[in-house]
Amino acid sequence: MFETLEVGKRITADDYGSLQKRLRDRLLQAQLDLAGRDYPVIIVVAGLDGAGKGSLVQQLNEWMDPRWIETNTFWEHSDEEESRPYFWRFWRSLPARGQIGIFLGSWYTRPAQAAVNDEMAPEEFALYCKQIESFERLLTDDGALVIKLWLHISQESQRARLQDDSPHRKSSPRSSDHPYEMRGVYQRTLEVSEQLILATDSSHSPWQLLEAEDRYYRDITAAELILDAMLYRASREPAGSRAHIPATETITGRQPTVLDSVDLSLSIDRDDYDSQLEHYQAQLRDLGWQAYQQKRSVVAVFEGWDAAGKGSAIRRVTRAIDPRLFRLVQFAAPTDEERAHHYLWRFWRQLQRDGRCTFYDRSWYGRVLVERVEEFATPAEWQRAYSEINRFEHQLVDHGVIVLKFWIHISKNEQEKRFNSRKKEPHKQHKLTEDDWRNREKWHEYELAVDQMVSHTSTRHAPWTLVAGNHKPYARIQILQTFCKTISEALQV
Numbered sequence: 001m002f003e004t005l006e007v008g009k010r011i012t013a014d015d016y017g018s019l020q021k022r023l024r025d026r027l028l029q030a031q032l033d034l035a036g037r038d039y040p041v042i043i044v045v046a047g048l049d050g051a052g053k054g055s056l057v058q059q060l061n062e063w064m065d066p067r068w069i070e071t072n073t074f075w076e077h078s079d080e081e082e083s084r085p086y087f088w089r090f091w092r093s094l095p096a097r098g099q100i101g102i103f104l105g106s107w108y109t110r111p112a113q114a115a116v117n118d119e120m121a122p123e124e125f126a127l128y129c130k131q132i133e134s135f136e137r138l139l140t141d142d143g144a145l146v147i148k149l150w151l152h153i154s155q156e157s158q159r160a161r162l163q164d165d166s167p168h169r170k171s172s173p174r175s176s177d178h179p180y181e182m183r184g185v186y187q188r189t190l191e192v193s194e195q196l197i198l199a200t201d202s203s204h205s206p207w208q209l210l211e212a213e214d215r216y217y218r219d220i221t222a223a224e225l226i227l228d229a230m231l232y233r234a235s236r237e238p239a240g241s242r243a244h245i246p247a248t249e250t251i252t253g254r255q256p257t258v259l260d261s262v263d264l265s266l267s268i269d270r271d272d273y274d275s276q277l278e279h280y281q282a283q284l285r286d287l288g289w290q291a292y293q294q295k296r297s298v299v300a301v302f303e304g305w306d307a308a309g310k311g312s313a314i315r316r317v318t319r320a321i322d323p324r325l326f327r328l329v330q331f332a333a334p335t336d337e338e339r340a341h342h343y344l345w346r347f348w349r350q351l352q353r354d355g356r357c358t359f360y361d362r363s364w365y366g367r368v369l370v371e372r373v374e375e376f377a378t379p380a381e382w383q384r385a386y387s388e389i390n391r392f393e394h395q396l397v398d399h400g401v402i403v404l405k406f407w408i409h410i411s412k413n414e415q416e417k418r419f420n421s422r423k424k425e426p427h428k429q430h431k432l433t434e435d436d437w438r439n440r441e442k443w444h445e446y447e448l449a450v451d452q453m454v455s456h457t458s459t460r461h462a463p464w465t466l467v468a469g470n471h472k473p474y475a476r477i478q479i480l481q482t483f484c485k486t487i488s489e490a491l492q493v
Contacts, residue, residue: 001194001209004455004464005152009221009255010214023223024063030230031064031100039143040095041230043102045222046109047151048189050161051212056151057104059219060226070095074105086110087135094139107132108196115192116185125192129199136205145233146205149222150197151212155186194459198394201456203384209455217255232379254444257451258466262409267471277473280480281320287487288321292355294491297401298326299351300483301363304408305446306436307418309472313408314361316476317483326357331366343367343385344392354400364389368453373445386456393462402490403462406479407450408469412443 011019034041043060045053057071072093087107095101111128114120120128136146153161201207208225212218268276291298300317302310318328329350338346344364352358367385371377377385393403410418419436439446458464465482469475 001197001455001458001460002152002190004258004451004458005209005211006154006213007211007256007258007261008213009211009217011216011220013216016216016220019220020063023220023227027064027223027227030227030234031068033234034100034230035068035098037234038097039145039233040097041100041145041147041226042095042139043100043226044106044108044146044148045102045104045151046106046149047210047212048153048158048186048193050158051151051153052215052218053104053151055215056149056219056222057102060102060223063223064100068098069100069102071102071104072106074103074109087131090135094144097143107135108200112189112192112196115195116189125195126199129196132200133202136200136202140204145229147226147229148205148207149225150193150207150209151218151222152209153212157213158186191460198387198390198459201387201390203380203387206383206386207456257447258454259409259447259450262466262468264409264411264414264468264470266468266474268474268477270473273473273477276477277316277480280477280484281316283484284317284320284480284487285322287484287491287493288325288357290491290493291357291402291487292325295354295400296491297352297354297399298357298404298487299360299396299401300357300404300406301360301365302406302408303362303365303369304406304467304469305410305415306439307415307422308408308410308469309475310361310408312472313406313467313476313479314359316480318359320480321357325355326359327352328359328361330361331363344388348392351396364392365453365457368456369446369449372449373442386453389457390459390462393457393459397461402487404483404486405458405462405464406467406482407454407464408467408475410469412440414470415440 045057047053061069061071070093072090074089090103090107093101093103111120111125111132115125140146197207197209210218210221210225288298302314304310314328318326327350331346334343334346347360347364350358350360364385367377368382368389372382396403454464454466465479467475467478
C-alpha cells in the first residue's frame with residue numbers, strides 16, 4: 001500500500017508561491033461559507049513520525065482564519081482524561097457547527113502506538129478499530145464532514161528527519177534523545193498503519209493518502225483535498241445524485257503516479273523468451289496440481305489499458321494449467337440482472353471450489369476505474385468501494401485463496417500504434433470500438449484513478465503487480481514469473 005506513495009511528487013518553490021495565494025483565497029472563502037452551515041468540519045492529520053504533520057497544521061492555520069479553527073493535540077495526558085473512557089477527550093474537543101476542528105494526534109494515536117509496541121493484543125486492536133469506525137459514523141450521521149489525511153515518507157527520509165539536530169527540532173516538546181535506531185520500527189509501523197487504514201476507510205470518512213517527501217507538494221495537496229471536500233459538501237445534491245468531486249490536481253497540475261515507476265523500455269529477446277516461457281509454464285503446470293492437492297484456490301485479476309495485451313497474457317497462463325483446474329471469466333458492462341444486485345455479486349458467484357483457479361478478465365476494480373471516470377457510480381459509491389474490495393479480498397485470503405492482481409501498463413503512444421494495427425487486420429477489427437478511441441481522451445483521468453486504486457488496494461495479503469507491457473513477450477514472462485513465485489511461496493514448495 002505505502003510503497004505506491006513513494007513516486008517523487010513535488011512542487012517547485014516558484015510554483016508554490018503562486019499556487020498558495022490562489023489556494024488561500026479559496027480556502028478563506030470556503031471557511032466563510034462554512035460559518036453559515038449547519039455542520040462542522042473535522043480534519044484528522046495522521047501518518048508517520050517525521051512526515052511533517054505539525055508543519056502542515058501550522059500552514060493550514062496560516063492560510064485560513066485561525067479564529068475559527070481549533071487545533072487539538074493529545075500528546076500530553078492528564079489525570080482527568082485517564083480517569084474517563086478513551087473517547088471522552090475527543091468528544092469534548094469536537095468543533096461546533098460552522099467551525100473547523102483539526103486533530104493532530106487523534107483517536108488513532110493510542111491504538112496505533114500500542115500495536116506497534118506489541119502492548120495490545122490483535123483482538124483488542126480490532127475492537128479499537130470497530131470503535132473508531134462507529135465513532136466516525138456517529139459524527140457523519142449527525143452531519144459532520146470528516147476529512148482524514150495520512151502523510152507518508154520513506155524510511156530514508158524518516159531517518160534523516162528524526163536525526164535532525166537543528167535548534168528548532170531540539171526545542172520541540174516532542175523531541176527525544178534516543179537515536180533513530182532505538183526508535184526506528186518503520187516496517188512494523190507500516191504493517192499496523194495498513195491494518196488501521198483498511199479497517200477504518202469508508203465512504204462516510206475515507207482516508208486520503210499523501211506522499212509527504214516534498215513539503216510544498218504535501219501542503220498544497222492537503223489543502224486541495226480539504227478544499228475539494230468542503231466545496232463538494234457545500235454543493236452536494238440530494239442522495240443518489242452523480243455530482244462531480246473536483247479532481248485534486250486542478251491546482252498542482254500533473255504529478256507523477258505509481259505508473260511512472262514502470263519501466264516500459266524493458267524487453268526480452270526471442271530466444272530468452274522461448275526458453276523462459278517453456279520453463280515457467282512447466283513450473284506453473286506442476287504448481288497448479290500442487291495447489292489442487294493442498295486445496296488452495298488461486299484468484300487472478302487481469303486489468304490494464306485497452307490493447308495492453310491482457311488476452312495474450314492470459315492465454316500463456318491458461319495454456320500451462322490443466323483445463324479441469326481453472327475457469328476464465330470475462331466481464332463487460334453489467335446486465336440488468338447484475339445491476340439488480342450489489343456490484344460484487346457477479347464476482348462472488350464465479351469463485352471456483354477449493355483447489356481450483358478463477359481468472360478474471362476485468363473485475364470488481366471496474367467500480368473504481370471505468371465506473372468512476374465515466375460517472376456510472378456516484379462519488380460515494382466508488383469511494384466506498386476501496387474498503388469493500390479490501391474486505392472482499394481479505395475474506396478470500398483468510399479462506400486460503402492465493403490472490404494475484406495484475407495491471408498491464410503501456411504508454412499512450414504504444415496504445416495508439418496497437419489501435420491502428422487492429423484497424424488494418426480484419427481478424428482484430430472486432431476488438432476496436434469507438435469507446436476505445438473516446439477513452440483515450442480521458443487518459444489522465446484514468447491514470448489518476450489507477451494511481452488511487454493501487455495506493456488504496458495494494459495490500460500485504462493482495463498486492464498489485466504493475467506489468468511493463470510495451471513489449472508483449474516481456475509482459476507475459478513477468479506475469480508467469482509472478483504466478484510461479486507467489487504460488488510457490490504460498491504453498492511452501
